[in-house]
Amino acid sequence: MIDVVNLCKDYTLKRKEPGLKGAFKGLVNPGIEKIHAVADLSFHIDAGEIVGFIGPNGAGKSTTIKMMSGILTPSSGSVLINGADITKHRKEVVRNIGVVFGQRTQLNWDLRLGESFELLKHIYQIDQKDYDRTIDELDSILGIKEIINQPVRQMSLGQRVKGDLVASMLHSPKVLFLDEPTIGLDVSSKYALRKFIKEINKLRQTTVILTTHDLGDIQELCERLIIINHGVMMEDGNLSEIVDRIAPYKTLVVEFYDEKAPEANFCEMIEHSGNIAKYKFMKKDTTAADIIADLSKRQTIKDVSIEEAGIDDIIKIAYGH
Amino acid sequence: MKKAFKELGHYLDVTIQVIKMAFLTIVEYPANIAGWMISNPIQFIVGFATIKFVVESFGEINGWNYGQLAFLYGLSVMSHALSMIFFVQGWFMGYFVLEGDFDRYLTRPMSVLYQFFFTNINIFGITDLIPGILVFVYGCIKCAVQVTPFFVLQVLVMLIGATLIRGGIYIFLGSTSFYTKSTTDFGMYTQEIMDKTTLYPISMYPESLQFILTYLIPIGWVSFYPVSSLLGIENSVLNGMVVPFVTLLVGLLVITLSGLFFKAGLKKYESAGN
Numbered sequence: 001m002i003d004v005v006n007l008c009k010d011y012t013l014k015r016k017e018p019g020l021k022g023a024f025k026g027l028v029n030p031g032i033e034k035i036h037a038v039a040d041l042s043f044h045i046d047a048g049e050i051v052g053f054i055g056p057n058g059a060g061k062s063t064t065i066k067m068m069s070g071i072l073t074p075s076s077g078s079v080l081i082n083g084a085d086i087t088k089h090r091k092e093v094v095r096n097i098g099v100v101f102g103q104r105t106q107l108n109w110d111l112r113l114g115e116s117f118e119l120l121k122h123i124y125q126i127d128q129k130d131y132d133r134t135i136d137e138l139d140s141i142l143g144i145k146e147i148i149n150q151p152v153r154q155m156s157l158g159q160r161v162k163g164d165l166v167a168s169m170l171h172s173p174k175v176l177f178l179d180e181p182t183i184g185l186d187v188s189s190k191y192a193l194r195k196f197i198k199e200i201n202k203l204r205q206t207t208v209i210l211t212t213h214d215l216g217d218i219q220e221l222c223e224r225l226i227i228i229n230h231g232v233m234m235e236d237g238n239l240s241e242i243v244d245r246i247a248p249y250k251t252l253v254v255e256f257y258d259e260k261a262p263e264a265n266f267c268e269m270i271e272h273s274g275n276i277a278k279y280k281f282m283k284k285d286t287t288a289a290d291i292i293a294d295l296s297k298r299q300t301i302k303d304v305s306i307e308e309a310g311i312d313d314i315i316k317i318a319y320g321h
Numbered sequence: 322m323k324k325a326f327k328e329l330g331h332y333l334d335v336t337i338q339v340i341k342m343a344f345l346t347i348v349e350y351p352a353n354i355a356g357w358m359i360s361n362p363i364q365f366i367v368g369f370a371t372i373k374f375v376v377e378s379f380g381e382i383n384g385w386n387y388g389q390l391a392f393l394y395g396l397s398v399m400s401h402a403l404s405m406i407f408f409v410q411g412w413f414m415g416y417f418v419l420e421g422d423f424d425r426y427l428t429r430p431m432s433v434l435y436q437f438f439f440t441n442i443n444i445f446g447i448t449d450l451i452p453g454i455l456v457f458v459y460g461c462i463k464c465a466v467q468v469t470p471f472f473v474l475q476v477l478v479m480l481i482g483a484t485l486i487r488g489g490i491y492i493f494l495g496s497t498s499f500y501t502k503s504t505t506d507f508g509m510y511t512q513e514i515m516d517k518t519t520l521y522p523i524s525m526y527p528e529s530l531q532f533i534l535t536y537l538i539p540i541g542w543v544s545f546y547p548v549s550s551l552l553g554i555e556n557s558v559l560n561g562m563v564v565p566f567v568t569l570l571v572g573l574l575v576i577t578l579s580g581l582f583f584k585a586g587l588k589k590y591e592s593a594g595n
Contacts, residue, residue, distance in 0.1 A: 066424070066592055069428055070427055073587075073589075095430045110349050110350070119338055122335045151349075
């Protein structure tokens with residue numbers, strides 16, 4: 001479906017020295033620095049996948065997704081969608097993609113939402129029957145008909161993002177790119193958006209590629225993660241495999257009846273305050289049940305809970321490299 | 322060939338839709354149109370009144386009498402109005418470049434430049450067209466012009482050419498933002514320069530300036546040369562009935578070159594960070 005081959009993007013940055021002297025120096029002899037925003041990225045995405053791109057700010061996620069959707073021209077390398085190079089055949093290839101960038105809108109601010117859809121209908125040459133069917137289908141997932149007659153400028157952010165999602169799906173693209181789609185949304189809008197992504201992926205086999213900083217998005221949506229930092233791929237693989245590999249431990253939180261917390265086999269006490277102690281253990285060494293059994297021989301336990309190594313730990317570790 | 326026609330049909334279809342939307346926007350903000358309706362015509366009528374005063378005081382400007390100046394002025398304002406309708410967005414290209422607003426055009430299956438201009442089509446420009454037509458008709462009457470079908474064709478052809486020259490210049494200036502990464506608002510300067518060089522005969526300027534306006538920045542072809550031809554006023558560069566068609570050629574050349582410059586710039590487009 002999508003092949004990214006040795007993708008690179010360089011920016012040139014003029015190094016500026018402080019003060020007036022520096023400014024003049026820069027005029028005569030600009031210290032030009034080449035920055036590799038994305039360096040030699042290669043991967044393949046199959047039809048129907050939901051792939052999450054994560055990485056810290058400035059890691060090159062947005063640059064990558066913008067090259068994949070035809071917005072930026074790669075410095076070298078190529079992006080093939082259905083075998084066609086998006087840089088060389090932009091107009092044909094973009095018919096297969098939809099794009100939603102969280103902080104941008106492609107809707108006409110001044111007019112009712114339906115007018116923006118109408119324009120897209122003409123731009124993508126969608127015939128009326130397909131258009132009506134798509135609107136009905138998307139309405140059943142997102143409830144778009146309630147707001148279709150509302151001017152976009154009067155919409156809340158959540159409504160506007162809904163509008164943008166529908167706009168990006170009107171021409172039934174095979175690939176949907178989402179750049180931080182949940183940014184700034186409240187809980188119920190986030191929920192609706194995630195449900196929408198899951199539904200269109202299931203119903204239409206739409207391939208979804210998203211960047212996000214929201215751990216909930218990743219946990220709920222992505223089976224596959226691509227972690228990027230400094231423009232270089234750090235990880236690419238199945239979410240649970242990455243979790244198992246990078247963070248092969250869990251943490252058991254135990255509350256005792258008094259302040260004495262005993263040690264137990266195959267685990268390490270990492271925190272102890274008051275009646276509560278935390279034990280970190282490797283999944284391959286032991287199980288939580290064994291540790292609880294072990295501890296309860298030495299002390300009376302009031303309550304227990306288990307903390308999974310979450311996606312945030314993964315990210316912390318991956319970014320730390 | 323068939324494919325080209327189909328594509329043309331697609332663009333026409335979208336154009337009709339964006340014009341519909343432009344009218345809907347006007348209905349949405351009726352106060353705006355009222356403001357433009359008043360201020361734009363006044364601007365040009367006052368400008369024309371100034372010429373009238375000058376001509377009445379001095380007799381003529383560089384051999385051009387009052388009627389001929391009205392003819393020139395009217396046609397120039399008309400091509401200005403047309404360029405305001407279709408190409409005014411070029412003045413603001415820098416903002417689009419820096420704020421990453423080309424993203425949405427790049428992800429749609431149509432020409433980026435077409436979308437940039439036509440999805441922002443400025444129907445308000447019509448308010449400039451009205452004083453242009455009035456002054457032009459007045460000039461025609463004063464000069465006792467014979468309105469033949471060929472004359473009408475010449476006027477239409479030169480208007481298209483002149484609009485393309487103006488549009489090409491806006492595109493060229495706007496596209497520099499891709500390279501400089503700064504938003505210079507060229508609108509004001511362009512308008513000033515265009516007004517000073519198209520509303521009056523450029524033969525009143527020094528020869529070096531005339532040379533620049535003929536060959537380097539071909540503004541002379543927007544109004545001075547074609548209007549001289551239409552009125553049968555001799556100039557030192559090109560005379561005859563062919564001149565309005567040359568204007569069209571110059572227009573096509575300018576807009577093609579600007580389009581290529583834009584396309585090369587678009588490759589340097591950096592969007593905008595989140």
